[in-house]
Amino acid sequence: MPPTPTKTGHLVVIGHGPAAHRLIEAVRERDTEDYWQITVVGEEPRPAYDRVALTSYLTDGADLGYPAHDDAVRVRTGERVTAIDRAGRTVTTDAGETLGYDTLVLATGSVPFVPPVPGAGTAFVYRTIDDLDALRARAAGRASGVVVGGGLLGLEAARALQGLGLETHIVEMAPWLMARQLDEGGGAMLRRHIEALGLRVHTGVMLDRIEADAVRLAGDTVLPADVVVFSAGIRPRDELARAAGLEVGERGGVVVDDACRTGDPRIYAIGECALVGGQVYGLVGPCLSMAEVVADALFGGAARFAGADTSTQLKLMGVDVASFGDPSADALNVSYTDPVAGTYKRLVVSDDAGTLLGGVLVGDASAYPTLRACVGASLPAAPDRLLFGGTEAVAGAMTEETMVCSCNGVSAGTIRSAIADGGLTDLPAVKACTRAGTGCGSCVPLVKRILDEELTSAGIPVSRALCEHFDHTRAELFDIVRVRGITTFSGLIAECGRGRGCDICKPVVASILASLGTGHILDGERAGLQDTNDQFLANMQKNGTYSVVPRVPGGEITPEKLIVIGEVARDFGLYTKITGGQRIDMFGARVEQLPQIWKRLTEAGFESGHAYGKALRTVKSCVGSTWCRYGVQDSVGLAIRLELRYRGLRAPHKIKSAVSGCARECAEAQSKDFGVIATEKGWNLYVAGNGGMRPRHADLFATDLDTDTLIRYIDRFLMFYIRTADRLQRTASWLESLDGGIEYLRDVIVADRLGICDSLDAAMARHVEDYTDEWRATLDDPERLRRFVSFVNAPGTPDPSIVFEPERDQIKPVIPEVVFP
């Protein structure tokens, strides 16, 4: 039905889930002539939403709605199609409407399978927002829950029940968890992780009956159950098709060809209701691919659904789980189990050890994107290298057909031609044009790799390298250090660099090591990696002297401490100035004076203010509700709490923050990397603001948060930034570089879209726990103090080149003539 400018066609879509939503968006994108008049009929009381993220609706109240279709699309919600009249080309709805169509698309989805055991009628399912609302209402005030089904969705439901405060059991008939995706070893490792979280797992058991407050298993085991949730597979919704005389599969599903067309050329079926190539797909990726195929067909295209990669990667309750290819293939196995780290990895390779067939990863899925892309291809490296290596291990191994983005079904070939045809030169453009990397995001490193290779072969210079010593970005180095447990610069450069480093890569690596919390920044070779500021824990000024800034959390300081600062500055002859961050800077100290100055300051209870580091600087505050007539919250108390929490946190760049006690915003929180403004109900959180050279107003991230939630979001924001930002990239430009911007950030932090929140939370908890004052630790160690001399052969001699003259009752440096020998 190719469109002609003079004609229109009516497209009716039955069902409004993710597949229908994608179909309609894909049609609207192509339909420059407004050929298709679209009506979508969905029985849920709301338009399509992101079903994959259902749990976050339950746990965080996340808004799952997709952006609305444009006005040209008629969306009928809360209405069910009751019959299809193929001869008359109409559908009838339960509202008594009859809608004519030229083309009809069935996107009716599926229903959860409820096994026919006695009492099953009282159980809940886990598919729609309404299901979850009902589940939540039931769970309130109850003690125990049972989830029937230990697959992907079942485990997610179990986590949700546990989150609702229920003692939760998982019952699975298969001999291990996630039996469709994992092998026995992977299932066993997953089980260990899940039981460690307090969930009880029963595998290889049959269900006998559901009772009022219990689940009875075959063999007389009885589990207490105030709430029972079935999550044991899906059944396609094919009843409309069946009644209309369309062919359906023996075990359900509307039979379609590889263009997703039914036996009636005017009717298509997509998503979970479709039986394509003899298979029903319950994963969102293939369902969206079907939507694209039909959208293409509606404009005369010849796209085909060529089966789907059912590889899966997800984070289940903090546990990385991935499977790819055919992990059950009968071939050679390379497996690795580390019970201490809780990791299980297995590769299945062909009998000649030449081709990767599939595999399973539990506990550490960092190798997943590369491995998945290699399935069906010859092994680009030794299996152990693949299991523990990064993206570099697969360079050049991707054929045109290699499925890079399985969420959106984008192959390496598609990405390559998009780059060549569209003249694309950066990652955001490639993502926008191909959709690759816009799903779960796990393939983004591969997409970037393809882009770089294409640009290079086209002769377009591309440098993602940090410097001549590393071909990696800071974020990649961060992951390499983190995943491989590297603790020294030498170790890292031996692993993936060359030469001996420089003033660009060395501080980056020092900062990464510090962010990961491995030891004092001046120990061993670490000292030599630091910029002079970090090496002397002070800020170098233009004449080679240093300035000293003790921490004054929240800008609150006692008279006694003020006097100490005054006395120290007077005794060492330092110039003093109040900083913009509500503290006091003392200038003009020589290196050998720094320990003496800090001995005095430390004894008076001061700590390093990290003014020298790429780290949290200050959390500024107004005086807040304790004193201010207008304040609605204690901004000083919160600022102090935040500053003490994040003190010493090393980052790609400095981090500034502020807390205002009311909407008057006296602390200027909206110009900070993270800013907090009090409301009557709690706190509003702003992120990615910036003063400085390129001022940027912060974005409102979330409103009316309680203090614990606020801190949790800030924890994640900071750790996500630290892990992924480029060298010297402030949060402002980092956020601008994130594809999807603030919405995406919210998705990651609030809805845990990447499944990394547990890891971010743990990293911050470790930082908080491990914090020690760098200056105190330095004073306590003669080895660290050795470098604090002007001259190695005359430790007591001050540098004679440092000279001051008076100005306004204080000192100022005399700058020597600048000489060019």
Added chain:
Amino acid sequence: MTEVLELAPVSAYWQGVCDYDDLPPEDGVCALVGGEQVALFRTHDGRVHALSNLDPFSGAYVLARGIVGSRGGVPTVASPMYKQVFDLTTGRCLDDPAVRVPVYRVRVSGTRVEVART
């Protein structure tokens, strides 16, 4: 120059400044040699290099506090002030070939590091 070397008593010409172990690996320290500030650098191969401590771009005596590394295989130090990079073997500024800092002769004698006074 050769004559000077032959005429001068060796002990007066080579001045010991510190123990080799006083030099942190891949890092720098400063020594006072006859009133001049000499920046000493120990590179990863164990060799010792000596440059004037005066950063010609800022006029501050700070080169010993720069980051030691390499550029294209040449051992380097980056000034901590404005980050220009200098070749440790020649004193040449790699970011501005018109600029060069003085290089001192340096040797390790037993456990001692000695600098040749000029």
